Amino acid sequence: MSIFGQTSTAFGGTSVFGGTSTPAAQTQGTHNPMKDIEVASPPDDSVAALAFSPAATATTFLVSGSWDNNVRCWQIEQNGQTIPKAEQKHTGPVLDVCWSDDGTKVFSASCDKQAKCWDLNSNQCIQVAQHDAPIKTVHWVKAPNYTCLMTGSWDKTLKFWDTRSPNPMMTIQLPERCYCADVMYPMAVVGTAGRGIIVYQLDNQPKEYKKIESPLKYQHRCVSIFKDKDARPTGFALGSIEGRVAIHYVNATNPRDNFTFKCHRSNGSNNAVQDIYAVNGIAFHPVHGTLATAGSDGKFSFWDKDARTKLKTSEQLAQPISACTIDPRGNIFAYAASYDWSKGHEYYNPQQQKPCILLRSCAEELKPRNRRT
Amino acid sequence: MGRKKKKQMKPWCWYCNREFEDEKILMQHQRAKHFKCHICHKKLYSGPGLAIHCVQVHKETVDAVPNSLPGRADIELEIYGMEGIPEKDLKEHERQKIADEAAEAGGGAAGPVPKKPKTDAGEGTSAQPQGQMPSPAASMAPGPVPGVPPAMQHMPGMPMMPPPMPGMMPGQHGAPGMPTHMGMPPMVPGMPPMMMGMPPRPGMPMGPMGPMGMGVPPGMVPPMHGHGMHGPGGPGGMPPSSQPHSAPPTSQPPSTSAQQMQQPPAKPLFPAAAPTTTSTTGPVGADFKPLNAPSNIGPQKLPPTTTAAPLSTSAPPNPTQTRQATVSAAPSISKPSTSGGSTGGSTKLMHPEPEDVSLEERRAQMPKYNRQMPPVSVHAPASTSAPAPMGQPHAAPPVSAHAMGPPGHGMAPPGHAPPFGGNMMPPGNMPPNMRPPMPPPMGHPGKRPSASSLTHVVRTHKGRSAGRVSHATCIPCTPCRLKGPPVYRVLPVDLRDGLYTVYSL
Numbered sequence: 050m051s052i053f054g055q056t057s058t059a060f061g062g063t064s065v066f067g068g069t070s071t072p073a074a075q076t077q078g079t080h081n082p083m084k085d086i087e088v089a090s091p092p093d094d095s096v097a098a099l100a101f102s103p104a105a106t107a108t109t110f111l112v113s114g115s116w117d118n119n120v121r122c123w124q125i126e127q128n129g130q131t132i133p134k135a136e137q138k139h140t141g142p143v144l145d146v147c148w149s150d151d152g153t154k155v156f157s158a159s160c161d162k163q164a165k166c167w168d169l170n171s172n173q174c175i176q177v178a179q180h181d182a183p184i185k186t187v188h189w190v191k192a193p194n195y196t197c198l199m200t201g202s203w204d205k206t207l208k209f210w211d212t213r214s215p216n217p218m219m220t221i222q223l224p225e226r227c228y229c230a231d232v233m234y235p236m237a238v239v240g241t242a243g244r245g246i247i248v249y250q251l252d253n254q255p256k257e258y259k260k261i262e263s264p265l266k267y268q269h270r271c272v273s274i275f276k277d278k279d280a281r282p283t284g285f286a287l288g289s290i291e292g293r294v295a296i297h298y299v300n301a302t303n304p305r306d307n308f309t310f311k312c313h314r315s316n317g318s319n320n321a322v323q324d325i326y327a328v329n330g331i332a333f334h335p336v337h338g339t340l341a342t343a344g345s346d347g348k349f350s351f352w353d354k355d356a357r358t359k360l361k362t363s364e365q366l367a368q369p370i371s372a373c374t375i376d377p378r379g380n381i382f383a384y385a386a387s388y389d390w391s392k393g394h395e396y397y398n399p400q401q402q403k404p405c406i407l408l409r410s411c412a413e414e415l416k417p418r419n420r421r422t
Numbered sequence: 423m424g425r426k427k428k429k430q431m432k433p434w435c436w437y438c439n440r441e442f443e444d445e446k447i448l449m450q451h452q453r454a455k456h457f458k459c460h461i462c463h464k465k466l467y468s469g470p471g472l473a474i475h476c477v478q479v480h481k482e483t484v485d486a487v488p489n490s491l492p493g494r495a496d497i498e499l500e501i502y503g504m505e506g507i508p509e510k511d512l513k514e515h516e517r518q519k520i521a522d523e524a525a526e527a528g529g530g531a532a533g534p535v536p537k538k539p540k541t542d543a544g545e546g547t548s549a550q551p552q553g554q555m556p557s558p559a560a561s562m563a564p565g566p567v568p569g570v571p572p573a574m575q576h577m578p579g580m581p582m583m584p585p586p587m588p589g590m591m592p593g594q595h596g597a598p599g600m601p602t603h604m605g606m607p608p609m610v611p612g613m614p615p616m617m618m619g620m621p622p623r624p625g626m627p628m629g630p631m632g633p634m635g636m637g638v639p640p641g642m643v644p645p646m647h648g649h650g651m652h653g654p655g656g657p658g659g660m661p662p663s664s665q666p667h668s669a670p671p672t673s674q675p676p677s678t679s680a681q682q683m684q685q686p687p688a689k690p691l692f693p694a695a696a697p698t699t700t701s702t703t704g705p706v707g708a709d710f711k712p713l714n715a716p717s718n719i720g721p722q723k724l725p726p727t728t729t730a731a732p733l734s735t736s737a738p739p740n741p742t743q744t745r746q747a748t749v750s751a752a753p754s755i756s757k758p759s760t761s762g763g764s765t766g767g768s769t770k771l772m773h774p775e776p777e778d779v780s781l782e783e784r785r786a787q788m789p790k791y792n793r794q795m796p797p798v799s800v801h802a803p804a805s806t807s808a809p810a811p812m813g814q815p816h817a818a819p820p821v822s823a824h825a826m827g828p829p830g831h832g833m834a835p836p837g838h839a840p841p842f843g844g845n846m847m848p849p850g851n852m853p854p855n856m857r858p859p860m861p862p863p864m865g866h867p868g869k870r871p872s873a874s875s876l877t878h879v880v881r882t883h884k885g886r887s888a889g890r891v892s893h894a895t896c897i898p899c900t901p902c903r904l905k906g907p908p909v910y911r912v913l914p915v916d917l918r919d920g921l922y923t924v925y926s927l
Contacts, residue, residue: 097782116785116791141786141791142785142786142791144782160786160791160792183782183786185782203783226780226783228780242778242779242780243778267771267773267777268773268777268778268780270780290771290773290777290781291771291773314769316481322768322769322770323768323769323770324769324770324772325769325770325771325772326772327772327773327781345772345773346772389781390774390781390782390784390785391772391773391774391781392772392774393774393784394785394788
């Protein structure tokens with residue numbers, strides 16, 4: 050903890066991050082317009098997922114899953130230095146990654162229809178889940194009476210795995226392909242094709258809690274659970290390809306609490322056509338309860354859902370922001386700039402545009418503003 | 423009935439034809455309902471005020487007054503309370519009023535419609551109470567003018583109500599130019615019988631429309647509204663209410679109320695609706711932005727189409743909008759944004775078509791990434807049913823067990839194909855291009871030819887030739903209708919013509 054106390058000053062203050070203390074940060078240009086810290090040795094192809102190690106680990110690690118089939122792990126130093134630690138390979142693009150609650154293992158989901166468990170201590174990687182189609186999401190479920198891995202796939206199933214058994218503990222049929230999911234015990238939310246949203250409750254054993262009619266009119270792309278004041282999961286933010294995010298309480302006391310807001314759209318002047326971009330990622334700040342959205346437009350934005358205001362919009366990057374996450378202490382916002390296929394394969398230009406992962410101090414920027422009384 | 427005559431001209435809202443006890447309340451109503459910014463919820467003071475606010479503050483154009491009746495959506499008109507109402511409309515209203523009263527006197531039964539039903543109709547109730555004090559939330563209700571729906575809903579239940587009733591609803595809105603007497607005459611004949619069953623309700627203001635509509639045969643309806651109402655819907659005349667004609671009457675009340683509920687008394691209804699899973703539409707979207715309102719309706723249409731959702735998802739907005747546009751102007755505000763890329767108005771959705779296939783699925787199809795992936799497509803459905811049953815019982819265990827047995831083995835680098843042969847080869851070690859998408863094939867490993875770079879598996883039955891198999895039938899999408907144990911074959915894929923050639927066994 051002591052280390053992280055310092056870390057928070059490093060990441061919380063502007064001194065370290067404002068300067069160009071790391072070699073990586075010297076690179077400039079539109080790929081990093083805000084001069085955030087660039088993670089060393091980024092993946093060779095688009096980054097599909099990012100995850101920080103849980104608060105349980107003494108050191109902060111960042112893992113990424115990418116389209117070059119790799120799972121990579123960096124150690125993030127408090128001074129902003131990033132040290133590539135290790136990598137593992139899948140036989141297909143890696144679409145999602147997550148950590149076990151104790152921070153000893155990393156799970157990855159891939160287009161090769163497998164999910165793997167990477168034991169960081171032994172650096173061994175074993176298959177722990179199998180689907181009939183690429184696995185889109187992987188989440189670690191830590192319940193008081195059990196732990197398991199939840200995988201959501203395009204084979205329209207949601208499976209729960211005891212990582213020691215080759216058979217799933219449970220298989221739940223989904224109405225459609227799984228596109229996005231989030232878990233915060235005891236709640237799980239799955240967004241599917243066909244604009245489905247299903248909320249599961251994980252106490253005792255996972256079971257469907259309710260299906261929700263989508264507040265959005267376009268394909269679901271990302272979902273993130275948020276907590277209430279008592280730190281209990283109470284709702285979720287759902288992002289769609291139509292530059293819109295819905296804030297939805299699972300059991301809204303007042304339906305007016307639920308709302309949607311637009312984001313990641315070009316400022317169409319009066320005559321110009323307004324471009325609407327997909328929301329590629331949503332991350333909630335663990336302390337403030339504010340959120341960050343990452344867009345296909347190459348920008349990220351910070352929002353205060355309670356005040357219903359925007360806190361900040363980033364400069365525009367040269368590439369879409371394909372993934373984002375916030376570390377469990379709420380100091381570091383990590384985002385990955387890489388092509389997300391939103392313009393099709395014609396615009397895929399791996400030679401010209403290299404993926405990069407950037408780290409930004411966010412504790413201040415994501416702080417809710419004082420509200421008027 | 424007679425007593426109603428004592429009523430004086432009550433202040434009424436030009437936008438939605440509603441009457442109020444007091445001009446103050448009318449103003450409140452207008453600000454909350456017609457002059458409220460759908461984005462920041464600021465209550466402005468007039469139509470033009472709202473338009474200017476939206477342009478200056480939000481850079482959006484509002485081309486119609488929210489929640490207004492057809493023909494009354496003019497945002498340019500500066501109307502506040504009773505001030506600014508065009509002379510002719512004022513007169514028209516007055517005339518209608520009188521006509522109504524007269525009608526009521528003559529056919530008392532007709533009049534009762536508006537008020538009583540409000541309190542009666544279960545769902546309508548929720549919305550109605552707010553009627554007096556227009557709630558902003560209610561204002562978002564996509565279609566129906568407050569007061570209208572309940573009446574309509576109620577009608578069916580009314581004893582003598584003949585089918586034409588619904589049709590008259592539109593009439594109620596009284597297109598400005600509509601001569602009141604038009605409706606009247608026919609009604610007379612029709613009315614008498616109805617009146618019998620219906621005791622005049624005291625509190626009931628003679629609904630502005632009640633009487634007129636009554637007599638109007640359904641067929642007549644359309645001509646009366648020049649506003650492009652969906653009136654033609656015929657007996658179902660409710661069209662304006664924003665609900666699809668097809669919607670069963672039962673479904674309408676809930677949704678309407680749900681949406682209107684939002685405001686304060688929401689609690690009772692919402693909880694009720696919430697647990698019912700999919701039916702939660704109302705509360706979900708409508709609350710915050712009017713934009714959502716249309717979506718609430720859209721989804722309702724979906725259920726019937728079920729799996730077709732993907733396509734229909736994008737489709738609904740349009741019909742919805744048009745429908746609503748005719749009803750009330752509310753949704754028109756959101757048009758620019760809601761129409762999104764689908765309609766290609768002034769916005770463009772930066773997402774490849776069709777919009778129901780995710781970027782990842784699309785990308786994963788690329789040969790570069792696609793080593794063993796089956797095409798993800800609309801055909802996927804079959805896969806769920808097919809592989810699931812077989813995969814789990816027997817085949818799966820050995821497969822993954824092996825895969826997990828030797829830790830680390832699974833990490834063979836892609837493209838580095840281990841010797842092919844072992845029956846029980848764990849998936850992890852299989853060359854990517856070789857691996858069948860489903861576990862069962864493990865049972866017939868010998869049959870798997872080591873095919874070229876891209877392979878797909880097609881499930882057929884022993885002895886049957888798959889012939890030329892279209893892309894759509896590629897595993898795991900092939901629903902097999904034949905009986906007997908399936909056999910798996912690995913087929914090289916000819917991506918050029920999108921067909922798979924059968925690999926002879």
